[in-house]
Amino acid sequence: MKWLVLQVILASLLLHFGYAYKYETYFYKQKVDHFSFVDPDSYSQRYLINDESWDSDGGPIFFYAGNEGDITWFAENTGFMWDIAPEFNALIIFAEHRYYGVSLPYGNKSFTEPKYSGYLTSEQALADFAELISYLRIALPGAKNSAVIAFGGSYGGMLAAWFRMKYPHVVQGSIAASAPILQFIDITPCEKFGQVVTADFARESSQCVEVIRNSWAAIDAVTADEVGMNWLTGAWKLCQPLKTQKDVQKVKEYLTDVWTNLAMVDYPYPAEFLAPLPANPIKVVCTHLTEPTLEPKALLEELFAGVSVYFNFTGKAKCLNADEAADSNLSTSGWDFQACTEMVMPMCYDGVKDFFEPSPWDFKAYATKCYESWNIYPRPLMAPMIYGGKDISAASNIVFSNGLLDPWSTGGVMWNVSDSVVSIIIPEGAHHLDLRSSNPDDPQSVIDARILEKKYISTWIESYKSENEI
Template sequence: MDGRILFLLTLLFIISSCHSYKYRTYFYKQKVDHFSFADRDSYIQRYLISDEHWNRNGGPIFFYAGNEGDITLFAENTGFMWDIAPEFNAMVVFAEHRYYGVSLPYGNKSFTAPKYTGYLTSEQALADYVELIVYLKSAIHGAEKSAVIAFGGSYGGMLAAWFRMKYPHIIQGAVAASAPILQFTDLTPCNKFGQVVTADYARESSKCVEVIRKSWAAINAVTTDEGGMGWLTNAWKLCQPLKAQEDVKNLKDYLTNVWTNLAMADYPYPADFLAPLPANPIKVLCTQLTDPGHEPKALLQELFSGLAVYFNFTGKAKCMNVDQQADVRLDDRGWDFQACTEMVMPFCYDGIDDFFEPSPWDFKAYAENCHQSWGVYPRPLMAPKIYGGKDISAASNIVFSNGLLDPWSTGGIMWNVSDSVVSVIIPEGAHHLDLRGSNPSDPQSVIDARMLERAFIKIWIESHVSKKSA
């Protein structure tokens, strides 16, 4: 097996469970550099397998293209794959993306220098997935002729789509949910994302939008001196005190991410994907933000009552930690590096058509910050050059799904490219709602989307089986 053998550690036969999902944990020895003829160091990639419902005589493999975080997080929040595995007699596999979770090519050194971090690319990650699938089909009896269907949400959805585009001989189809493959320079205007976030809040309350829009000036007014910073530190129960304007900037960056994360996770039932949240969290938050006419301190106290919906819905948080924007299993380090190399996604806000603090897209400043942080400069056109941008007419067998509540839909494929590359729109859907497990509170639009996705999966599998039988 070219030296890349399957590594079975002590967890081999230990059953892990996430909700009702059960899987076994395995490790596979991957090359660090798949595209060099020189020998390179290897690393251990984690992946999860469930074969509870698998037909061992060639049943399909449902393969999740892991994205920017610990793979267990995505296994716990991709219930659609688990729900339909019995219907298709499928094996379920979740592969961890290199440089995330425990799959660190250089261990603790992985993020210390470009010579180590430079192997963190979508191309290398896709090559990992190819190697892993080829190994599994050769090592697992009965899988030799199995159809492989890729799934992914968000960046994982981008990977699933690109996987099918670049390696159509390895996978037979892909369900790419909330996959913003067009969220790049010259493909999608930088202001559209913030407008969708704002529209999500406006659906609930115009006053809610105005409170948030006015909060930026209120923060600036209150934090002009140490006394004001101390007041806001205490009023908002901040874990780390505000001592300088850089701290204030970090606080406002946190708020920008909170408002965005709530739009992404505005699910119709309680969920804990990015943080433990109630059903319809924006609606719940906006019940607290009702008076934009307050003077600055009163306005910020009101805003804090809404913030608690995000950072302290469980009531267990002792303080608000602005350094933790989402589930700790999502790794900011790896994504920050990717955003400074190939995943350059421009965002800008004007404070008029959106409720964010005005912030133009300044690529020069962005690039310099990347160089200071990582010693690299961004390649803003690299991803469109590699994967085609809007010109994906040669692709086949991909379902792109997008929810209209999801701000990432602005960079998604929202039209049918061909008969086999189709777009599914979910008007009431937030971020990859269709990949989540079935729930009694699901809107009809997501139920219909999943039915269509299942229909295409069936077609792809049947086509593969007929070709193998010919």
């Protein structure tokens, strides 16, 4: 191969709810621009390997398409692959997405200006994955005839699906969990996402919904002057004092993310995916949000008790840092850039059918903010144009799974496209619950989903062996 692997191997352990996930870490030299014959730049892409269960005589490769964060974090939260690897005698690989984790093409300069950040695209990331797999088929004894099954959740699920569509000769099938490949302009209405978030809280109580709906006006009333800002700073134990209305807006944006994230990770058992949380975290939050008619300060004290479940369930936080992303395990710089280029996923709220502060979708304002932040303008129709949007009837061997508690399901494939591109609905499932490790508290719907996913994986592997006479 032209691009050689760097022989950097680190024995590692991931401890996850009693499981020990062992892997070795490697780095592979990738071209920064796969579509140019003249660009000499390269970077080191990190990937993780576990071969404990692998039958090196043609056993399959389970390949995780890394998404917007450190790859070790996704390895820790994708237990389904680890659970079923022994059953399939599979090799496990987690590949880090370019510009995330330590896979930074230009180091500290990677996000400084467009000439460096411009190579952060889904197309280049998929080319990385295809190049890496092609290398490993040759470099690993016994991998030449291995079927490759891609896995991914959320943006990683989008990549897993698109990987099969774009490189069907490289990957033989894909499990695309909570993959909102339809969450784009002119495909999915912008208001649907917030309505699902609100419905998740409404399942617990109407009072809980009303407290959150009334909280926006309460914040405005309390923070109308400096005295009120000082009060909220103290009452909410904010790490940074409120001094301007811009600071207040940051707090509101933080709250919007908190309510959204709680809907995403409303798992039936304790988990630490976006934050350390108890089982059924929305239920726990809503036990604090019971009196929607309180006067503003009392309402905000009640709201803070609910928010504390999210940011301080462990009791270790000394203050609430509204300047820090509510999902700090993800890379805010990388995803913010992608959201300003090809991953433009409109969101809007009306405060009536949802409990958010009213906020219409304003593409012009969105584009202006992107230019101010990154010196670029969005390409809102690019992803559907590249990958087909809803017109994916030519695809094959993809399972799209969606939990109905997950607001991202509004942009998911919720119907069977064909006999081999199928949809699995998990009524009690939050964000890619099926990719997590099995748990005694799993609902039957996710147990059934995993059984069906394993059936398709087995079919794809056997079909590949038959076609290649392995």
